[in-house]
Every structure is written in C-alpha cells, then in structure tokens.
Amino acid sequence: MKYTMTVSPDFPLDHIAGWYIFNTWLQVKLGINIHLELYDNFDLQREAIERGEIDIIYANPFDASMLIREKGFTAIVKPHARADEVVIAAAIDSSIEAIEDLNPETRLAKTNDPDVNMIGMIMLEPANLNAKNIIEEQVDTHILIAKRIFSGHADIGFFLKDSYDSLSQFVRSQLQVLVSSQIDDITHTLLIGPNAKDLQEEIQSILLNMQDLEKGQGVLDSMGIKSWDIQTQEDAEFMIDLMDTLVD
Amino acid sequence: MKDMQSVDVLEPYTERQIQYHDGSERALLLKDEEVPFPEGKLIVSRTNLEGMITHGNYSFVEMSGYEEEELMGMPHCVLRHPDMPSAAFKDLWSTLQRQEKWHGYVKNLRKDGRYYWVYATVIPNIRHNETVSYTSVRRKPSRSKIDECIQLYAQMIQEENQT
Structure with a gap:
C-alpha cells in the first residue's frame, strides 16, 4: 500500500528539501512507500484532504482542528519548543x-x-x-x-x-x-489519518527517538526541527479548545 | 476561601467584603492600581466542572500574583473583583451550561490587591458529547471597551444592590 504525506504550506521555503529527505528517511525506517505531496497553497491542500488523499500530515493548528474533529485524524508528535508565533x-x-x-x-x-x-x-x-x-x-x-x-x-x-x-x-x-505573540500553546502537529492508523504507534516510536537514530539528527536539522515531543490526543484536544476560544 | 492578607498587599488599600454565589464570604484588600495586560500573550486556564482551577499557563500564574501551587485546586472566583457585577457570572455559567461559548470583559483581582482587565472567552471542553471541564482564554482588551465596561458594571452593581 502506498501512503501520501503532506506538509502545511506555511513551512519556510528553505526547508522544502528537508521534508523530501525526511520522507525518504521515514520510508527506509518503516519499509513502506510514502509519496510526499507538497501544495502551493492552503486551498489546494484542503481539496486533497476533502478527497481523502492524505494519510500523514504536518498540519498547522487551524487545520489540525478540522482534521481531528471532522476527519478522524490522530495527533502523534509535535516539534520540540517550536510554537507558532x-x-x-x-x-x-x-x-x-x-x-x-x-x-x-x-x-x-x-x-x-x-x-x-x-x-x-x-x-x-x-x-x-x-x-x-x-x-x-x-x-x-x-x-x-x-x-x-x-x-x-x-x-x-x-x-x-x-x-x-x-x-x-x-x-x-x-x-x-x-x-x-508569546502564546506557546499553539503548535504544528504531525497527524495520522484513518487509513494509516496501523502505522501510528510505529511512526510515533521512531520519531520520538529520531535524534538518536542513524542520520536522524541531520534530517531533523534539514527541517529546522530540534526533535519531536509526544502529542497525546488530549494535548491536541486542549489546543483545539484553545483555538475555539479564539474564533468568533 | 482564605481572606486576603495584609502581608500580601502594600498600603494604602481599601477593605471590602465579597459574597460569592454559594453564600460564602471573603475579606478583600483592594488597591486602585491597574497592572497592564502582557503584550502578545494569552492568559489560559482550565477548571473542572465545579470551577476549581486545574491548569494555568505561565501568564495566568504571573498575572494572578499567586504561586502556581496556591492556585491549583482553588476556586476560580479567587480572581473575582468586587467591581464585577454578579449578573456577568450568572450569564457566564448559564451560557456554559448550554454548552455555548461566553465572551466578556472582566476585571480580575490579584493576590496583591491590584487588578487587570481582560477580554475573556470561556468554552466548555466537550468530549464524547459531555462537558468535562472549562477552558478560559483571556486576551488584551481595548481601552475604550474597558472604559465602557467600567460605567456599565458600576450601574449594574448599583441595580443589584437596590434589589
């Protein structure tokens, strides 16, 4: 089975190569095929989500809210000490x-x-x-x-x-x-879709130790991420509640 | 809830008594001094269904003037300033019980007797269709809105005292 991963279009452009390297690294670790699809803008990405084409996504908090509450995605990790400000x-x-x-x-x-x-x-x-x-x-x-x-x-x-x-x-x-802003509690999150649920535990385990695995630190550096922290579903729900208070 | 302590509040201050919704009372020591809302920050806290504080971010703790250990498990109304009309909190609780979002401008009381104004939004945290707790997020209000509320709340309190 082939899975599709995507990244919120707001990532810094100098990290594009880093996400391709990450995708290759993750495929080797998992022994599966993952296609990385990057979209030029939020609208194109949301259309792909609506069509059910996305299995793994590094989502911004706004989209994470919709993906978790409406599309059955599960939060697994977030970047360490990197809030969206x-x-x-x-x-x-x-x-x-x-x-x-x-x-x-x-x-x-x-x-x-x-x-x-x-x-x-x-x-x-x-x-x-x-x-x-x-x-x-x-x-x-x-x-x-x-x-x-x-x-x-x-x-x-x-x-x-x-x-x-x-x-x-x-x-x-x-x-x-x-x-x-110094909000701290709002971050991007890596989410797994319902079709890739079987991979959830394995991906989470690999990513939480990524900095210690072969070539892991170099790949993280190329994405501008120090390491991954666990993001429980309740952590994600709390962030979504917080986002809800900010939307009229 | 413990009365405010003179050791925590620099003189001069005014002494007042406040009565809460459950009939309990607390002696307050009030200073006529506003603490500005921290730029760019959100004050976030969470309570259980009984209104006891279970979580507060750094800004919440810092602006309250209390230590984090003191705040956890305390009723959220420890921050209630007597210049806030009871009707505002009745409206808050009835809105939350309908599982709806509440907005309002609130004057909060610090441990040191000073106060700070916020624009607060409170939502019920709903899991599997049930409310399990409440989250409150406060942001910086505009000065003109505060000025409107000072007058409005004073009028509401006057009306509450007459009935």
Missing part, C-alpha cells in the same frame, strides 16, 4: 510605534495562513481594529508582505515569526516589530 511589523520610519497607534482604515498585508491571520487579528483588538474596519491585501509570501510595507502600500503586515526571523538582516532592519 506571529509578528506584526511596520516600516522602521513609520509613525506607528505601537498597536494602539493604529486607526481604522489601516492597510494590512498578509498571506492566507489561517493561524497567522487569526492570531494577528487578535493582536489588533486593543486598537479596536477588526476585519470590517481595516483594508486587507493578501499576498503569496512573507517577503512580499515586507515589500508591500517598504513600498508604502501597506502600513502593517502579519508574519509567522519563523518566517520573519528568516528574512535577511537588511529586510528586518527596514522593519519595526509592533508586537510579537
């Missing part, structure tokens, strides 16, 4: 120095990453801003957000913190961070 930034020479300085009609540049956008909007609430009183522009990547800010087309942008930190020193020097 969000940065809201403005141009370095902007008169905006804090979230409370923002006014209605603020121009926001963002990607279509659902977690980043949700957390970002929550961090705009202290300025009484919401989807109805800001002007939003969606772009494909975080570097394009920075460009929209530099060119004066956007006042602020939402960045996944990992992506913000991977921007070049020059780009970051042109930006100022207005606020950076």
Whole structure:
C-alpha cells in the first residue's frame, strides 16, 4: 500500500528539501512507500484532504482542528519548543510605534495562513481594529508582505515569526516589530489519518527517538526541527479548545 | 476561601467584603492600581466542572500574583473583583451550561490587591458529547471597551444592590 504525506504550506521555503529527505528517511525506517505531496497553497491542500488523499500530515493548528474533529485524524508528535508565533511589523520610519497607534482604515498585508491571520487579528483588538474596519491585501509570501510595507502600500503586515526571523538582516532592519505573540500553546502537529492508523504507534516510536537514530539528527536539522515531543490526543484536544476560544 | 492578607498587599488599600454565589464570604484588600495586560500573550486556564482551577499557563500564574501551587485546586472566583457585577457570572455559567461559548470583559483581582482587565472567552471542553471541564482564554482588551465596561458594571452593581 502506498501512503501520501503532506506538509502545511506555511513551512519556510528553505526547508522544502528537508521534508523530501525526511520522507525518504521515514520510508527506509518503516519499509513502506510514502509519496510526499507538497501544495502551493492552503486551498489546494484542503481539496486533497476533502478527497481523502492524505494519510500523514504536518498540519498547522487551524487545520489540525478540522482534521481531528471532522476527519478522524490522530495527533502523534509535535516539534520540540517550536510554537507558532506571529509578528506584526511596520516600516522602521513609520509613525506607528505601537498597536494602539493604529486607526481604522489601516492597510494590512498578509498571506492566507489561517493561524497567522487569526492570531494577528487578535493582536489588533486593543486598537479596536477588526476585519470590517481595516483594508486587507493578501499576498503569496512573507517577503512580499515586507515589500508591500517598504513600498508604502501597506502600513502593517502579519508574519509567522519563523518566517520573519528568516528574512535577511537588511529586510528586518527596514522593519519595526509592533508586537510579537508569546502564546506557546499553539503548535504544528504531525497527524495520522484513518487509513494509516496501523502505522501510528510505529511512526510515533521512531520519531520520538529520531535524534538518536542513524542520520536522524541531520534530517531533523534539514527541517529546522530540534526533535519531536509526544502529542497525546488530549494535548491536541486542549489546543483545539484553545483555538475555539479564539474564533468568533 | 482564605481572606486576603495584609502581608500580601502594600498600603494604602481599601477593605471590602465579597459574597460569592454559594453564600460564602471573603475579606478583600483592594488597591486602585491597574497592572497592564502582557503584550502578545494569552492568559489560559482550565477548571473542572465545579470551577476549581486545574491548569494555568505561565501568564495566568504571573498575572494572578499567586504561586502556581496556591492556585491549583482553588476556586476560580479567587480572581473575582468586587467591581464585577454578579449578573456577568450568572450569564457566564448559564451560557456554559448550554454548552455555548461566553465572551466578556472582566476585571480580575490579584493576590496583591491590584487588578487587570481582560477580554475573556470561556468554552466548555466537550468530549464524547459531555462537558468535562472549562477552558478560559483571556486576551488584551481595548481601552475604550474597558472604559465602557467600567460605567456599565458600576450601574449594574448599583441595580443589584437596590434589589
């Protein structure tokens, strides 16, 4: 039997090769065929999920919620000490120095990453801003957000913190961070679908010891992950409850 | 619940008595000093069905002024500030009992007598169609909403005292 693995499209682009290496490594360890399918955007990935084509997924918290509660997926591991955090930034020479300085009609540049956008909007609430009183522009990547800010087309942008930190020193020097989230409890999670349930225990066991297995640490490094921590179903349910409180 | 202790609260403070929904009372020591909500953070806690605290993240513990060991097993109303009208909490509990989500602006009391404002969302944690606990997540509120609530809650308390 052949299984299909996918990765939430919000991972940093310089880790693409790492996920292919991981897939090869995992196939060797398990002795099975796994096809890695990477999607350019969230919509294409969700369509594949709807068609039941996905067996293993490194999911962002927003999709994990839907996959666990509606599609019968099970959480097995999460990356160690790597929460999904969000940065809201403005141009370095902007008169905006804090979230409370923002006014209605603020121009926001963002990607279509659902977690980043949700957390970002929550961090705009202290300025009484919401989807109805800001002007939003969606772009494909975080570097394009920075460009929209530099060119004066956007006042602020939402960045996944990992992506913000991977921007070049020059780009970051042109930006100022207005606020950076420190939520800690919201993370990406590796989930196993109902069709691959038989593999669940074996994959979990391998991944929890991955750093000690042959070539394991090198593969982890290539994905930008230090190691995997166990994610019980109740841990995942707790994260989903937390996400539920943040969605109106 | 133990009365607030003068050793925990710097003078000057005001003494007040609060009565909870179960009729029990507690002596409070209140300071007119707000602690700002920590930037970028969420305050997360969980209680059992009886409202006893079973989990709190770092921000929850830090903002409460208590030690984590003190908070675990305590009733969540240890954080209740007397400037909050009873009607707000009645609405919270009746909403949760319908297995629905509750939102509201809440003034919380710290161990040191100071206070902090939050925008709170509380949900029932439902497993196999049954509520097993409650999760509360608080985020930074806007100042204008707080100002509206200060007036509204004062009016509600006045009405509660008249009936």
